[in-house]
Amino acid sequence: MATQIRRDILRTVCQANSGHPGGSMSSADFLTVLYFDVMKQDPASWTRSGKGQDMFILSAGHLTPVYYSVLARAGYFPLEELGTFRRFGTRLQGHPSVRKGLPGIFQASGSLGQGLSAAAGAALGKRLDGDPNLVFCLCGDGESEEGQIWEAGMFAVYHKLDNLIAMTDWNGQQIDGPVDSVAGEGDLAAKWESWGWRVITADGHDIDSIRQAFALAKAGLGSGKPTMILFRSDMGHGVDFMAGTHKWHGSVPKPEQLEEALRQLGETPLGDF
Amino acid sequence: MKKYTDTGKKDTRSGFGAGLLAAGQADERVVALTADLKGSLKMDAFAAAFPERFIQCGIAEANMVGAAAGLAITGKIPFIGSFAEFVTGRVYDQLRQEVAYGNTNVKIASSHAGITLGEDGATHQTMEDIALMRALPGMVVLNPCDYNQTVQATLAAARYEGPVYIRFGRPSVPNFTPADEPFVIGKAIVLNEGADVSIIATGHTVWEALQAAEALEASGIKADVIDIATIKPLDEEAVVASAAKTGAVVVAEEHNHAGGLGEAVSSLLAARRPTPVEFVNGGDRFGQSGTPSALMEAYGIDAQHIADAARKAVSRKK
Incomplete structure (x- = not known):
């Protein structure tokens, strides 16, 4: 499924001739596992309030190519709609919008650093309601340069939000280059631990490692602490010429590059979602 | 002219505190968040009554x-409270994405608005908040004028489905509106009827407008006094009708000129009923330290300046 999602990502950004494939490729494996194996969710009865279901908030809003691909494959909306990504009138806005009626979207995001706060608020709302379900949130490592991420980190610990499971796509890349060359973010694991979170580090491209990480994270319910899963990953993973570089953060493959990428991902004919 | 009596000076923020408690009693979905300003926002009574529903956030307004947006998504009705500057300018992008664009049912409780915050000076005095909040698509902007009206405005904000900005202040000011008058969002309140000039005021300037109207009456000028408790959506019909009747308008607000009520009213009148308009506001300036009354006088936002502006507006009639 994750390979299929990668093909969807590339076709989606190529049809739109716009979008962010790199981070979408690095988070494709664990988001696929999250939506297909981990989350308690039901697309047919989805409502924005998330009552009685797990919730997911994408803090790194530019990862819409993978987010929409996963939502479509999970049954939230028709696959063909991926072909409308970023076009005028689409429900699949460049960054997630709650204003177009797209099922599965709990909150707008795109301006970075804000989704973890919303996820923490939603987790607190679930606790106040006695709703035992979980709230998941995905942040980028570059995004974690935003101070608000750490405000939310403090808030979630103070309010003992053990129903909050955050993930960081730790791919080491951001727009201007490797994260350590842009802002010197340092050791995220040590930072989140010192913040008081349960921290799990996993291989973001190894399905067993991902599954194990989610199982460990879910076991944190009752611990009184929020959990952060740091997924070690490669930007552009799955296509050799896209992997391990920041250059595909927000660039779109040319037609011949798409063809080559799809060949590497199993040679499905172009245009077939 | 209709007589209004000050039943005893009270701060409008205490009106918010009382309204919040009442809203919390009326609806268990109401929750309150603050960034280390529980006492200043008069949230103590709510926090004591509903400790589970009071959420301390520390000095981290962005979060x-x-x-609050996350809580609203799950069905809560969150009120977030801080000083006006720190729940507007400091967190503008957060309000824009999480609340306005995200269309979450968050109520922004904005205390110590304007220069009447007083002694702390310009870093804490915002004279730009109405402009910022008016600019957000769909944002409702309330600016009640006294304690009683602030209680009712808070209750109305809780009942309304959607983002609301409610602005109130620190100093004790005359309390003169009826305690039991329900607040209708989007409705202007005509406090006095006169044929010669329309004084359109909001927040703390409404009482000043009434004092100005009394002084004007003594010199033979009869003024409409209109309380714009809802700045957005503006009660356009009430403003246009009054301007059509009097042919001269003054707009008074404890806010700078750019983006304030004065610009909202004058752009409306330019389109629908061109009328001479005079402005009583802070101009294009930062505040400074001082007592509230000294600052209002120095910045030209008191009854005397409103009366002067009214005479000027009347003199401009063709």
Whole structure:
């Protein structure tokens, strides 16, 4: 499924001739596992309030190519709609919008650093309601340069939000280059631990490692602490010429590059979602 | 002219505190968040009555906005409270994405608005908040004029489905509106009827407008006094009708000129009923330290300046 999602990502950004494939490729494996194996969710009865279901908030809003691909494959909306990504009138806005009626979207995001706060608020709302379900949130490592991420980190610990499971796509890349060359973010694991979170580090491209990480994270319910899963990953993973570089953060493959990428991902004919 | 009596000076923020408690009693979905200003926002009574529903966020306003949005998504009715500058300018992008664009049912409680915050000076005095909040698509902007009206405005904000900005202040000011008058969002309140000039005021300037109208009456000028408790959506019909009747308008607000009520009213009248308009506001300036009354006088936002502006507006009639 994750390979299929990668093909969807590339076709989606190529049809739109716009979008962010790199981070979408690095988070494709664990988001696929999250939506297909981990989350308690039901697309047919989805409502924005998330009552009685797990919730997911994408803090790194530019990862819409993978987010929409996963939502479509999970049954939230028709696959063909991926072909409308970023076009005028689409429900699949460049960054997630709650204003177009797209099922599965709990909150707008795109301006970075804000989704973890919303996820923490939603987790607190679930606790106040006695709703035992979980709230998941995905942040980028570059995004974690935003101070608000750490405000939310403090808030979630103070309010003992053990129903909050955050993930960081730790791919080491951001727009201007490797994260350590842009802002010197340092050791995220040590930072989140010192913040008081349960921290799990996993291989973001190894399905067993991902599954194990989610199982460990879910076991944190009752611990009184929020959990952060740091997924070690490669930007552009799955296509050799896209992997391990920041250059595909927000660039779109040319037609011949798409063809080559799809060949590497199993040679499905172009245009077939 | 209709007589209004000050039943005893009270701060409008205490009106918010009382309204919040009442809203919390009326609806268990109401929750309150603050960024280390529980006492200043008069949230103590709510926090004591509903400890589970009072959420301390620490000095981290950006996260407070996002957390409130998350709570609202799950069905809560969150009020976030801080000083006006720190729940507007400081967190503008958060309000824009998480609340306005995200269309979450968050209520922004904005205390110590304007220069009447007083002694702390310009870093804490915002004269730009109405402009910022008016600019957000769909944002309702309330600016009640006294304690009683602030209680009712808070209750109305809680009942309304959607983002609301409610602005109130620190100093004790005359309390003169009826305690039991329900607040209708989007409705202007005509406090006095006169044929010669329309004084359109909001917040703390409404009482000043009434004092100005009394002084004007003594010199033979009869004034409409209109309380714009809802700045957005503006009660356009009430403003246009009054301007059509009097042919001269004064707009008074404890806010700078750019983006304030004065610009909202004058752009409306330019389109629908061109009328001479005079402005009583802070101009294009930062505040400074001082007592509230000394600052209002120095910045030209008191009854005397409103009366002067009214005479000027009347003299401009063709």
